[in-house]
Amino acid sequence: MKWKIVFCFFVILFAVTRPLHAQEEEPQRVYEVSAGDTLITIAERFGLPVEAIISANNLANPDLIYAGQQLVIPGLTAPPAEPETEAIMRLATYRLRPGDQLDVLARRFGVQPADILRANGLARPDQLLTETEIRVPVKVADSLPAPVLSLRVSPAVVQGQTGIVDITVSKDVKPEGAYGDQPLTFFFLGDGYPGYRYFALIPTPALLSPEVRTLRVSVDGAEIEQPMPTLAGSYETQHIVLPPAKGDLLEPTKVRDELGELREIWGISSPERFWSGRFRFPIGEGYVQTSPYGTRRSYNGGPVASFHEGSDWSAIEGTPILAPAPGVVVLAEDLIVRGGAVVIDHGQGVYSNFWHLSQIDVEPGQKVGRGEQVGLVGTTGLSTGAHLHWEVRVDGVAVNPLQWSEVSFPFAPTVDAS
Numbered sequence: 199m200k201w202k203i204v205f206c207f208f209v210i211l212f213a214v215t216r217p218l219h220a221q222e223e224e225p226q227r228v229y230e231v232s233a234g235d236t237l238i239t240i241a242e243r244f245g246l247p248v249e250a251i252i253s254a255n256n257l258a259n260p261d262l263i264y265a266g267q268q269l270v271i272p273g274l275t276a277p278p279a280e281p282e283t284e285a286i287m288r289l290a291t292y293r294l295r296p297g298d299q300l301d302v303l304a305r306r307f308g309v310q311p312a313d314i315l316r317a318n319g320l321a322r323p324d325q326l327l328t329e330t331e332i333r334v335p336v337k338v339a340d341s342l343p344a345p346v347l348s349l350r351v352s353p354a355v356v357q358g359q360t361g362i363v364d365i366t367v368s369k370d371v372k373p374e375g376a377y378g379d380q381p382l383t384f385f386f387l388g389d390g391y392p393g394y395r396y397f398a399l400i401p402t403p404a405l406l407s408p409e410v411r412t413l414r415v416s417v418d419g420a421e422i423e424q425p426m427p428t429l430a431g432s433y434e435t436q437h438i439v440l441p442p443a444k445g446d447l448l449e450p451t452k453v454r455d456e457l458g459e460l461r462e463i464w465g466i467s468s469p470e471r472f473w474s475g476r477f478r479f480p481i482g483e484g485y486v487q488t489s490p491y492g493t494r495r496s497y498n499g500g501p502v503a504s505f506h507e508g509s510d511w512s513a514i515e516g517t518p519i520l521a522p523a524p525g526v527v528v529l530a531e532d533l534i535v536r537g538g539a540v541v542i543d544h545g546q547g548v549y550s551n552f553w554h555l556s557q558i559d560v561e562p563g564q565k566v567g568r569g570e571q572v573g574l575v576g577t578t579g580l581s582t583g584a585h586l587h588w589e590v591r592v593d594g595v596a597v598n599p600l601q602w603s604e605v606s607f608p609f610a611p612t613v614d615a616s
């Protein structure tokens with residue numbers, strides 16, 4: 199339930215929709231005759247008397263029409279002007295925290311203080327203080343350029359969480375984009391009415407500074423730029439004292455080499471997606487989380503220079519660890535810092551990592567299914583006791599793994615933020 203505490207204090211969702219009627223066929227003033235047409239069938243199709251078509255086209259001999267002939271259809275007006283596109287919605291529910299100020303909030307979300315009051319039906323700023331949760335309107339682009347039909351980012355971009363850009367376009371052209379400096383990789387999600395749907399994950403580092411960044415998406419010459427804040431997560435600081443023997447393992451070169459090897463693996467984005475929907479929790483029910491993801495860490499009284507990149511759960515040595523989702527094992531060996539290690543490639547840049555195992559049950563290259571045993575809980579490497587360490591990497595970024603067992607990625611979660 200800790201995940202809920204971390205995550206639910208702020209939920210944001212925004213969606214922009216291009217009106218579907220912009221995609222409907224333009225009314226035709228001129229009809230091109232096909233083989234097999236007669237004036238009678240054409241007149242029936244448009245609900246007109248035959249004579250109306252004859253006179254509108256000055257046809258001398260109504261029996262003589264031919265395939266490819268252009269006939270004016272009376273009564274059909276010129277195509278209407280391009281319908282107005284709508285600036286749609288961006289919904290944010292914000293739980294007020296002690297010290298929050300209206301003008302500071304307004305600046306953060308890029309709106310006027312009066313906009314926030316209006317969205318909450320309040321007349322005066324002091325009334326805001328009696329609320330615990332407020333709605334924040336967030337400005338979005340006024341319209342979406344063709345061929346973009348819809349664009350949605352959900353949930354919010356929050357330190358340590360994974361967000362999704364979900365975009366539908368009318369042409370089968372792959373979008374490109376970036377959030378701040380971080381390039382986004384789009385993958386095809388499916389086709390169907392009204393277009394082609396793509397998604398990109400936004401993995402947000404837990405220490406990325408909370409500030410407004412720009413989401414950029416381009417597709418087939420259309421460019422969208424949308425300011426989107428990176429929101430602060432709520433992470434604590436943990437002070438860890440390592441016994442002397444284990445302290446040796448913190449020798450910087452060893453730590454660096456091992457991380458370098460893993461970074462190479464995480465840098466590979468397999469085009470195929472093996473996972474779909476929520477990840478299963480890798481061990482059974484009833485375990486206690488001893489160190490959540492994102493906790494800032496200080497070792498042996500040193501400065502806070504890192505954060506906990508996975509989620510730790512107390513479990514006795516020998517507890518089976520199960521694959522949270524289908525994938526391919528890409529690493530299964532003993533590492534110096536991380537001990538017994540298994541890395542599963544779930545495809546499209548998403549990896550599960552398990553450290554400190556007492557036993558490894560899989561080999562590199564082996565395909566695993568959801569729930570298949572990959573090893574046993576242990577306390578090998580830099581560990582102070584037997585526990586499960588589960589880490590999820592997306593495009594190399596360590597993100598909160600528990601979110602992956604709550605949200606059906608890659609389908610943008612439908613969060614009710616109204």
Ligand SMILES: [Zn+2]
Binds near residue numbers: 508509
């Ligand atoms: Zn851990």
